[in-house]
Amino acid sequence: MNKQILLETYNRIKPFIHKTPVLSSSLINEMVDADIVFKCENFQKMGAFKMRGAANAILSLSEEERKRGVVTHSSGNFAQAVSLAAQKLGVKAYIVMPENAPQVKKDGVKTYQGEIIECKSTPQAREATANNIKEEKEASFLHPSNQDEVIYGNATAAMELLDEHPDLDVILTPVGGGGLIAGTALAAQYFSKDCKVIGGEPMEADDAYRSLISGKIETNDNFNTVADGLRTHLGDRNFPIIQKHVEKIIRVEEDEIINAMRIIWERMKIIIEPSCAVPFAAVLKNKQEFKNKKIGIILSGGNVDVEKLPF
């Protein structure tokens, strides 16, 4: 049944997304003594895989619901993804953002005609503001990672990757809110023979690693990582999928993330976010484990401020 849902999801969102290219680098393969293919979601519309989940979530709404609009709180890629998907479908998008969000993020949302509602920079204020809009406008709330439709939409990146490379031994993704790795794990479950899914997480925000050990959703006390997309924690919709289908999570240090990011920039000539570099950093850190394996890595996005690079 799940397989059917994923196939329907893919057909539903197909007209609204790019089928992103899969790239590889012989220099990187030599470096790790393995065969890595990179699924380039940094080339996705609005620059990140988030477009897939956002498009699916809005497309799954009824006509009535679409008329009333959608609301989310995010200062990152999901804000832009919801704005763009909503714009393409003629749906009003309310985006709750902290008042101190960087101008570049606000501009991104405005490009796609999302309506920004500012709030104080606390999780409580964000949620309260989003709730107000939800009630006042009767808008549908979309969660960046902890919502089934979003998870299914995210799964389509790995579906495309496995369609092109059915023989992968393992797929790695970064772990932030858990929506990408949960979707990827479902895709591997239903569209591969025996492809494992492994997560990469910054040591500085290793909530998912700890959650898998404790068996409950852990949070982070600090967010001191360059991988700004991975500071969030798992949710009750994606955690059970991750527990069931994800092999393990590998943690990496900040300098390992920056080094991995730089290698991809310099060798592959593509722009990826720091968060994206985490799974490749995990492979670099564990060369012996991945030796001679056929590895898929989902490069989740490419929205960086080119004036504020970590190197």
Add this chain to the structure above:
Amino acid sequence: MNKQILLETYNRIKPFIHKTPVLSSSLINEMVDADIVFKCENFQKMGAFKMRGAANAILSLSEEERKRGVVTHSSGNFAQAVSLAAQKLGVKAYIVMPENAPQVKKDGVKTYQGEIIECKSTPQAREATANNIKEEKEASFLHPSNQDEVIYGNATAAMELLDEHPDLDVILTPVGGGGLIAGTALAAQYFSKDCKVIGGEPMEADDAYRSLISGKIETNDNFNTVADGLRTHLGDRNFPIIQKHVEKIIRVEEDEIINAMRIIWERMKIIIEPSCAVPFAAVLKNKQEFKNKKIGIILSGGNVDVEKLPF
């Protein structure tokens, strides 16, 4: 006859180069009100189109000549291209570099096992040193831009582009030493119906623009441009081709180059050198002229020092 030479060249170098992807961006097309396809030579082996000319030049040597090795003077992409092409063909490469060349450039050559011979940082010293090696080792001298085999090799980028997009109205390339635009002009001459070729050049190093006006090879007094690959001047092998087959050269200011580079980085998520951004800057500057046209732009390379970006 020339068409035959180009076809033979392509078949000769094919096993040694990547057929690079052609990318486009709907956001960029909207911005310029035209249809632009980018030929991504930044994804070429060693990161630049120079691989094509270097491979062809070495492959065109006799067995005897190959045994004695090749020599060039370059501190840029051609040094790496000759090193890599020579390495792949089991040929010894002597690379004359100024003693003050950046370590990153020297490292690039060493990666591909080129032998670096340092000299004083003057054109005279470079030429004298290269000449010494040529005589001492009986090595074949390869010129980065002013040599027929190099020009023919460079032509293959536009041949691939025209094969994929036969209906281009115009192809733009940057103009440095003239080897790329001359090759591109030959490709358009023999493999398109009526595709024009236009060059982009920094105002700060507009020797080619002035050469087309004066009818003789002009040089630059200053080299004060961020487009460090375009500071050289034309040569006697490529200038006649450029005079005959290039429509015109458009000059752009430094801030226009940096702005164009930034748009390509941010919108397309790919890493290009400042020199690469010059033709796109020319289109941005002359929107009216290019309106509704189908445009090919050759992105010549992606070797930048990520610690020294112009933004």
